[in-house]
Amino acid sequence: MATQIPVNELHDQGAQAPRRLWLEMLHGWVTTVDHKKIGLMYIGYALIFLVVGGFEALLMRVQLAIPNNHFVSPEVFNGLFTMHGTTMVFFVGMPILFGFGNYLIPLMIGARDMAFPRLNAFSFWISAFAGFLLYFSYIGGSGLYGAGSAPDVGWFAYAPLTARVFSPGHSTDYWTLALLLTGIGSIGTALNIVTTIICMRCPGMKMSRLPLLPWIYLVMSGLTFVAIGPLTAAQIMLMLDRYVGSHFFDTQAGGSAVLWMHFFWIFGHPEVYILVLPAFAFANEIIPVFSRKAIFGYPAMVAASVGIGFISLSVWAHHMFTVGLGPGGNTFFVLATMIISVPTGIKIFNWLATLWGGKIQLTASMMFAIGFLFQFLVAGLTGIMLSVAPFDWQLGNSYFVVAHFHYVLVGAILFMVFSAFYYWYPKMTGRMLNEKLGKWHFWLFVIGFHLTFDLMHVPGMLGMPRRIYTYEADRGWMIWNLLISSGAIIQTVATILFVYNMVSSYFKGPIAGSDPWDAWTLEWSIPSPPPSYNFAEIPIVGSRRPLWDLKHPDDPDTDYEMGQADPQEKQEEGA
């Protein structure tokens, strides 16, 4: 079976249609079930919240720049870090990654849409509603009798601080309901992704030929099924505690605070991998293309991803080393946490091996991917430090932990998301992003990032706990905090450049064409932006890199794969 891809250059019908009224366009976006439009809405929605969450972070950094500052009150500060954490995890990380998944998965597996288009739209809109509900707390949080207030219980909302006696008013309920609703959306999208990948691959695309991006989204969606359940259950129990008088987490009446921690972290740690796996997925597509080489060790990459998926379900109590689990419990979670570094290391080594011997093109997209690789290495190493339970007794809940997980969430995930924007923006809009601005964006962001998050490890080691709205002057933390805050400003400037680049390139960027990067997966075989039906004819593929086979008929991947992995097909070919 050979690769057959009708490389069509059909014009999108919409491009020639007369300009429509904005109301009609709005109607088109609201009622759409097209996976590409839903994907773009996810991304746009996440970018809005990225700006909001980033602004909250900036306010916090202003407050912490000097000791005993009175820029914001403790009540406001506690609301800021709660909203910042909740926003960034649930209303930036999840939607932006689901957005890219939605947009790319059908294109990469040669399908015309997701398996359940209406469910897809439903998932998006319920998640979007959840985000607005969370922020409505600023208006309605304290109920009718008072001014509004944001939730201020921290993004993991430890019991019993969430009990009505400690959190009166409704702000905590907005938090609970927002997470409950967005969880429903996440489950819906995960279900859609799994079904699409299992059932809608084009002819010839066996699981062993599935590009790594959909492979990893499959693992990520599986984790979503397992992780969101406990979170939703815990939110329902919390609501029962608050309004029906049950006592799951109500320690004043015999409930258990530790039970909440278990429920939250058995969601929370897989959640970290739900967020970071798509970053791996982007890296698996982008690093090979800009190294001009096939990914090194495809089967090992798949196995490592699946391995990370399973092991990540057994590490949650490493967030609880200081809770008093006893030495037996602690050492179990030490071991599980350390083991997860093995498949993670395999991934880093495979990316390095992919770069090795390639012809590396340092585009803006690739620069962000290299930044990701370096920062993910550092984040992994500080993760090993934190997995050593006694070291965690010192570092846990300090600024060292804050630095560590921002290294993952910003240094790895956000860098890879930026990389993905530079890589797939031409496919999504038909226009190239400005490379020069992209490189300015990269260097400014790298400088700001390292100024903020390298130095943030230090006050943690000097004893500064997280979530304090101010600190004592005699602890030696001030100079570090001042530098950390100045890095935040540089990152803000870089982000503004990026937003400007996206907007101006949309109108003035050079036309991208269907395949600007000379890449190898199916999304580059169709016009940019793709027509609503994606593929005029469903392609048939014979290898993991169908466009490579077309471009290099003398040296196709099919040869390699038949020799290695597919004796059965070889027989068919011979017959």
Place this chain on the structure above:
Amino acid sequence: MFASQGSCGFTAIILSALVADPTNIFEPAGTPARSIFSLSMLVLSITAAIFLIVAGILAYVLVKYRSRASNGEGEQEPPQIYGSNQIELSWTVIPILIVVMLFLATTRVVYTTERAQRPANALDVTVIGHQFWWEYRYPELGVVTANELHVPVSDHPQTLPTYLTMSSADTDHSFWVPRLAGKMDLIPNKVNTMWIDPQMKGLYLGQCAQYCGVQHAKMLIRVYADSPEEFAAWVEHQRQPAVDDPGVAEGRNVFMHNACISCHTIRGTVATGRFGPDLTHVGGRETIASGSVPNNPANLREFIDNPANFKPGALMPPMHLDTHDLDAVTAYLTTLK
């Protein structure tokens, strides 16, 4: 180019270990903190070695294999290499060996700290976390105090560790004095234990390390390690009922006839409240407001007038006393040495 930015951070880390700071985890002054310190040195050297090797390979690859052509056009594609099982195996097995080694070293410290043999002469202190202050009770000595923990120094040849039995009256808290030991959470409905053995006389600082509500930031910890004689004298003094100075009878009256007594205890008087800190010897403490300001009449007066002046969110309400009563009650509390 990336390695230089990384080394920036690492230099900073090393520098910080050299500078004297009151809450530096790399300046241990007690056994639990010291065993964590030595374990952390092992972990830091292993991770630093991994960092140097992997980041070095990354830098090498970027320099060596960077495409010379500006846009890669007109160049031949490099040879396609799809993988190698031997290489995959090697970078699976070597990390597993490192993990085993680290795990064994970690387990040893976990057990020697959490399952340490408790000496018969160890001192017992019950620590109760409150929003937003610390209650310390010495059950065998009949002492109750707040925010300033006194323990005997535990140097050779006479080791005298202090065992802390910890719980919380409201939300979760965490007891963290970095130079003495790692942190341990105080959780309502759960009893945790930890031990400290400061080996030098002096004051050790720390603060609550688990977000516990509005004023989490000013829930500071002060541990005084006294010589055995000083500690014995301190205990003897704390066991006495409150000083009854007739010169401040007016302030005493104000205290006893206002809401103060429903939350505070002053032993030897009618004030037996349990919600706020025990004030029997408050005048003898170096700080007020959970260690946030020095204990002098001016600060005390301002705190009583409105605790939010120092600790917004503190559960003690503003007392709305007139100037005269405020002065009187401040004078009274100052005498409670």
